[in-house]
Structures are given as structure tokens and as C-alpha cells.
Amino acid sequence: MSGQEHAQDRDGTDTADERRGIFTRLRLTSLRLRLVVVFALVALTAAVSASGIAYWLNREAVLTRTQDAALDDFRREMQTRAAALPLRPTQTELQRTAEQMTGGGDYGVVLVGENAEGKQIAGVSDRDLFTMEDVPASLRNAVDDRQEVGEGNPVAYHLYWQRIERDGEPYLVGGSRIVGGGPSGYLLKSLEQERADLASLGWSLAIATLLALIGSALLAQAAATTVLRPVHRLGEAARRLGEGKxxxxxxxxxxxxxxxxxxxxxxxxxxxxxxxxxxxxxxxxxxxxxxxxxxxxxxxxxxxxxxxxxxxxxxxxxxxxxxxxxxxxxxxxxxxxxxxxxxxxxxxxxAGTARLVLDTVDVADQVTACIDARAWLDAVELDAERGIMARLDPRRLDVILANLIGNALKHGGSPVRVSVRPGEHELRIEVRDHGPGIPEEVLPHVFDRFYKASASRPRSEGSGLGLSIAVENAHIHGGDITAANSPDGDGAVFVLRLPIGAGGPGERETTGSGDTDRGNDTGADAEGRGRGEDGAT
The missing domain is CATH 1.10.287 (Helix Hairpins)
Incomplete structure (x- = not known):
């Protein structure tokens, strides 16, 4: 993998971390939002319900009080004034009586009777306000309907009322008839003042509902903060625990x-x-x-x-x-x-005591020296240009190459091809054989310590540690080794990637303490650490 690809990987990782951070914040915010929404919905439901009930009760109370007062006054006027009229009054008598019944009030009256000739006549208190055309037919029919007089019904005629709307304004219309003969009377009472009062009440309840909603949101915010603060502390503690604290x-x-x-x-x-x-x-x-x-x-x-x-x-x-x-x-x-x-x-x-002894070396010379020291020149094809310089630990590079090449020679097929390719930031060394390849179930374990690919041969010439030591030496350089099968199915491919100019995480370079490692020439007989011990077949 090139340095550019590494940079892309790092950028992708950073982007993923940023996305995770954003999603975490969104989750916390959404939890807070859910709490606020739940509180607000509960408060809104309660406030709307209470306001609706209060408005409905007040509306009925206001309308009933107004309507009862108007109808009671109209009934008294009918009993005192209309009942005093002759059985067949004149037009003038009806008109005067209708005007007297209003008493200068805020309602209109219409009296309907028959004159001496049997012709129907009407007297109105204010023709511009109320006439017979304004009385609904259903109300006239109900007023004129004679009821059977009995134990449960002592009178033949009753007082009826109805709410109507005219020109966008609400009115109360009532009507009754004199028992025993006489005129019928009708009342028209405006309910505009009551509607205005109820509208004012409605606005007051709406404002109260809004204030209750705002108050509930503030309370929900405070409650959410109270609940989420320990949750946030718990999350931070879990994160620190996951970091090893x-x-x-x-x-x-x-x-x-x-x-x-x-x-x-x-x-x-x-x-x-x-x-x-x-x-x-x-x-x-x-x-x-x-x-x-x-x-x-x-x-x-x-x-x-x-x-x-x-x-x-x-x-x-x-x-x-x-x-x-x-x-x-x-x-x-x-x-x-x-x-x-x-x-x-x-x-x-x-134990973390392994150290690098870094030197700037020609990689092609190092690979050639490794192959030549083990007499593998006839079995290995080398594809490496001279002049590829890298800052590495030569002894540890020799250990890595000896294990990879020896493993390929022992368990793969000749010829083994070693190719060296420089990148912008890393060195890529590929070791490829022409053997049967590595079984898919074995691939994840090829670098495990003492891993045996076949339980039928637990004992072999190698120690079972060669490939694991090779990958540890790559890691201490800040690199890695990967194993895979060739895409064409012809053998296995091991790829070593090392940074060209660095010595691993926090470059560790020694000049004297490296002697503690020199007794271990791990790659000197790497052919004994083949795929059978480190995971392949």
C-alpha cells in the first residue's frame, strides 16, 4: 500500500470518528428532545383538556344565564301586557304593546294576532331589528302547536327558544302564545356581547395554555438535565474504563x-x-x-x-x-x-524490551545478503533495484526475510519470487511461492504462536514461532505483514510493509543496548519455522 493510500485510510478513520462523535451528540440531543417533547405533550394535553372543559362550562353558563334572563323577562311581559290585550286587538294596540314589552331593552318583540275581521295582524317593536320573517318556521310551528292538557301537561301552549345566526351575529329567538286565546309573541335577543366575552375567555385560556406549554418545556429541560447529567458522567466513566483507566x-x-x-x-x-x-x-x-x-x-x-x-x-x-x-x-x-x-x-x-538498532541501508543489498547467507540463490528469484534506501534495523529485517523466504521454500513451490517496491512513505516486500496455497480456515492463524495447521503432525522441525516473530519485528518497525493466496490460485503471497524513514512508533534507536538481542539469530535456520508451525500447510 502506498503512502497516499495510508493517508486515505487515516482520513477515512478520522472521518468515521467525527461521524461517530456527531451521532453520539445527536443521540444525546434526541434523548433530551424526547424528554422535552414528552413533557410538552403531557402538559399540552392537560392544558388543552382543562381549557376546553373550562371554556365549554363557562360558555354554557354564560349563554344559559343570558337566555334564561331574557326568556323569563319575555314570559312576564307576555303574562302582564300581551294577556291584557283584547281577544281581537287592533293593529295599533299590538304595536303599542310590543313597544311596551321591550321596555327600552336590548331585544325586539313581535306580536301576532287577529283583528275583528279575522285577518292576521302583527305589531313589532322595531321593524329594522326584528320582523316575522326573522322567526324560523320550525319555531312558529312549535309555538302554534297545541298540546294535550293532562296530568303531566297543565297548559296547551309552551315557551320555545332557538339560537340562530344572522349576518354573522348570534341571536336568541323565543316564542310563546297566550293560553285561552290571544296573540302569539316572539322575542329576538342579540348574543353578540356574550360571544365577545367568550372570545376573550378563549384567548385567555389559549394564553394560559401557551404559558403552561412553555413552563412545561422549561421544567422538562431542567428535568432532562437532571437525568442526563449522571447518564453523561456514566458514559464518560465507561469511555475512560474502555481506554484502560x-x-x-x-x-x-x-x-x-x-x-x-x-x-x-x-x-x-x-x-x-x-x-x-x-x-x-x-x-x-x-x-x-x-x-x-x-x-x-x-x-x-x-x-x-x-x-x-x-x-x-x-x-x-x-x-x-x-x-x-x-x-x-x-x-x-x-x-x-x-x-x-x-x-x-x-x-x-x-515485556516491551525489544529495541531497534537503526541504520540507513540499501534494501536490495540486505535481501541479497539474506538469500546468499543461506545458499538460496538457486531457489529464489529476486526482483529488487539497487539504490532503494530505508532506515531499518538490518538484523531484524534479516530475521523477517529469512522466515518468510524459508517458509515459502519449505511449504510452497519453487521458484520463490521476492520483489521489492518502494512507495512514497513505505517499503513493500512481497514473497510469493508456487505451492498449493494456504487453506482459507488457516489464513487467520498463520501468525499465531505455536499454531499447527494439522493436528496429525504436532511435532515438526520448526519451533512454531518463526512467523509470529517475523510479524513482531515488522510491528516494532511500525509496519506489518499480511498473508493471502495468489489471485490466480498459484501459491501464497506474504507482503511485508515497512515505513521507509522511521523506526516504528516513537522511533527507538539504540547503539549499545541492542546487544541484548544479538544472541537470537532467529532467521538463521528459518526453514524450520514453516507454514506447518505457523499456520499454513
Whole structure:
């Protein structure tokens, strides 16, 4: 991957982080918004319901009071004035009586009767205000309808009323007839003042509803803040805990559900801290044991190695019956020596004590030296231009290349091709073989320690640590190694990527302390750390 591609990846990661931050803020905001909306809806429903009921009750009370007062006054006037008229009054008598019935009030009266000739006549208090044409036919019919007089109905005629609207204004129309004969009377009362009063009441209730809504929103905001503040603190504490700050705790007060949640979080964090501390202590003890064991084994192994070298030199002169046993001892002693050295290297990586000894080198020369030192020139094709300079640890690069190339030679197919390609910010070294490739289920484990691709052969010539050490050496440079099968199905491809001008995270360069690593020539016999031990077949 080129440096430009790296930059794109970083930009993509930053963008994803920004999106996650925005989504987090939106989620928090939406939770606050939901609380405010719920409070507002509850308050709005309650306020509207209360206002509606209050308006309806007041409307009925106002209209009923006005209407009853007008109808009662009209009934009295009919009983005192209209009933005093002759059975067949004249036009003048009806007119005068209608005017007297209003009494200068705010309603109009129409009296309807028959004169001496049997002709229907009418008297109106104010012809511009109220005439018979303004009386609904249904009301006239009801007033003229004679009822049967009985136990439950002592009179034949009753007072009826109806609310109408004329020219956009509300009116009350009532009517009755004199019992025993006489004129019929009709009343028209304006309800405009009552409508204005009710409109004013409606506006007052609407303003009260709006104020209640605003007040509920403010209360909801305060309540949401009260609820979300501990939730936010809990989220921040969880984030710090996820970052590895296991001593994070929340201050707890109160006995509500959020306080109980905070107590549960503190108990969980304390339990997690204890378990991690126990695991770290066990891991440190295990690393110390492996390191101590490896150091203790080096002294006897040094003596054994010297003896096996003597035996190997004298192998040709030994009895043919003894020679195979001697060769087995020699090979197993070397294998044990490599295993001890690899374990020591692994403990350095685990303990974080592995260091780089950086130098500016020609990568093509380093690859050529690695291949030549192991006599692989006939089996390896090298595609690398001289002059590709990089700042690396030459010994660790040799370890990486020896393990990758040796793995390809042992488990792949010849020829093995090694190509070196420089990028803007990184170096790419590809090792490709022509073997059967790596099974898909094995690919995720090729760099695992002691991974065996086949359980039927748990013992092999290698230590099972070669590829894992190779990838650790790449990581300490700030690079990486990936494994995949060739797209054309012809072999496996391992790709090493290293930064050209840096020495890994926070460049670590030493001049003397690097001696602590020099006893481990991990790649010297890398052919023993093949795919069978590190994950491939």
C-alpha cells in the first residue's frame, strides 16, 4: 500500500470518528428532545383538556344565564301586557304593546294576532331589528302547536327558544302564545356581547395554555438535565474504563435508579480492575518464568552445542550403527537451541524490551545478503533495484526475510519470487511461492504462536514461532505483514510493509543496548519455522 493510500485510510478513520462523535451528540440531543417533547405533550394535553372543559362550562353558563334572563323577562311581559290585550286587538294596540314589552331593552318583540275581521295582524317593536320573517318556521310551528292538557301537561301552549345566526351575529329567538286565546309573541335577543366575552375567555385560556406549554418545556429541560447529567458522567466513566483507566469510579449519592446504576458500575469496574490485575500478574509471572527458563537453558545448551559440533565433525568416522543416533542428537540439539532463542525473543516482545538498532541501508543489498547467507540463490528469484534506501534495523529485517523466504521454500513451490517496491512513505516486500496455497480456515492463524495447521503432525522441525516473530519485528518497525493466496490460485503471497524513514512508533534507536538481542539469530535456520508451525500447510 502506498503512502497516499495510508493517508486515505487515516482520513477515512478520522472521518468515521467525527461521524461517530456527531451521532453520539445527536443521540444525546434526541434523548433530551424526547424528554422535552414528552413533557410538552403531557402538559399540552392537560392544558388543552382543562381549557376546553373550562371554556365549554363557562360558555354554557354564560349563554344559559343570558337566555334564561331574557326568556323569563319575555314570559312576564307576555303574562302582564300581551294577556291584557283584547281577544281581537287592533293593529295599533299590538304595536303599542310590543313597544311596551321591550321596555327600552336590548331585544325586539313581535306580536301576532287577529283583528275583528279575522285577518292576521302583527305589531313589532322595531321593524329594522326584528320582523316575522326573522322567526324560523320550525319555531312558529312549535309555538302554534297545541298540546294535550293532562296530568303531566297543565297548559296547551309552551315557551320555545332557538339560537340562530344572522349576518354573522348570534341571536336568541323565543316564542310563546297566550293560553285561552290571544296573540302569539316572539322575542329576538342579540348574543353578540356574550360571544365577545367568550372570545376573550378563549384567548385567555389559549394564553394560559401557551404559558403552561412553555413552563412545561422549561421544567422538562431542567428535568432532562437532571437525568442526563449522571447518564453523561456514566458514559464518560465507561469511555475512560474502555481506554484502560481501570481505577475510574463514580461518586454516588441518593437512592434512585441512577444511583443504583452508578453503584453497579463501580462494583463492575472494581471487579474488572481486580481481574485485570490478577491476569497481568499471572502474565508477568509467566513471562518471567519463560525468560528465566530460557536463560537457564542457555548455559547447558552451549555445552551441548559444542559437543554436538565435535560429534558432527567425527560423524564420518563413527560406527554406522551409531551415526544415525549422533545425527539425531545433533539436529535435536540445534532445534532446542533455536527454540530457546525464539522464546527469549518472544519474551522481549511481550515485556516491551525489544529495541531497534537503526541504520540507513540499501534494501536490495540486505535481501541479497539474506538469500546468499543461506545458499538460496538457486531457489529464489529476486526482483529488487539497487539504490532503494530505508532506515531499518538490518538484523531484524534479516530475521523477517529469512522466515518468510524459508517458509515459502519449505511449504510452497519453487521458484520463490521476492520483489521489492518502494512507495512514497513505505517499503513493500512481497514473497510469493508456487505451492498449493494456504487453506482459507488457516489464513487467520498463520501468525499465531505455536499454531499447527494439522493436528496429525504436532511435532515438526520448526519451533512454531518463526512467523509470529517475523510479524513482531515488522510491528516494532511500525509496519506489518499480511498473508493471502495468489489471485490466480498459484501459491501464497506474504507482503511485508515497512515505513521507509522511521523506526516504528516513537522511533527507538539504540547503539549499545541492542546487544541484548544479538544472541537470537532467529532467521538463521528459518526453514524450520514453516507454514506447518505457523499456520499454513
Amino acid at each position: 481501570l481505577d475510574t469510579r463514580l461518586s454516588v449519592s441518593g437512592t434512585d435508579e441512577l444511583a443504583e446504576l452508578s453503584r453497579t458500575f463501580n462494583k463492575t469496574a472494581a471487579s474488572l480492575e481486580k481481574k485485570v490485575a490478577d491476569m497481568s500478574a499471572r502474565e508477568e509471572s509467566s513471562r518471567r518464568f519463560v525468560a528465566d527458563m530460557s536463560h537457564e537453558l542457555r548455559t547447558p545448551l552451549t555445552a551441548l552445542t559444542a559437543v554436538t559440533e565435535v560429534l558432527e565433525d567425527e560423524a564420518d568416522a563413527l560406527d554406522p550403527m551409531i551415526a544415525p543416533a549422533v545425527n539425531l542428537v545433533v539436529s535435536e540439539t540445534r532445534r532446542l537451541h533455536d527454540l530457546v532463542e525464539n522464546l527469549m525473543e518472544v519474551t522481549r516482545f511481550d
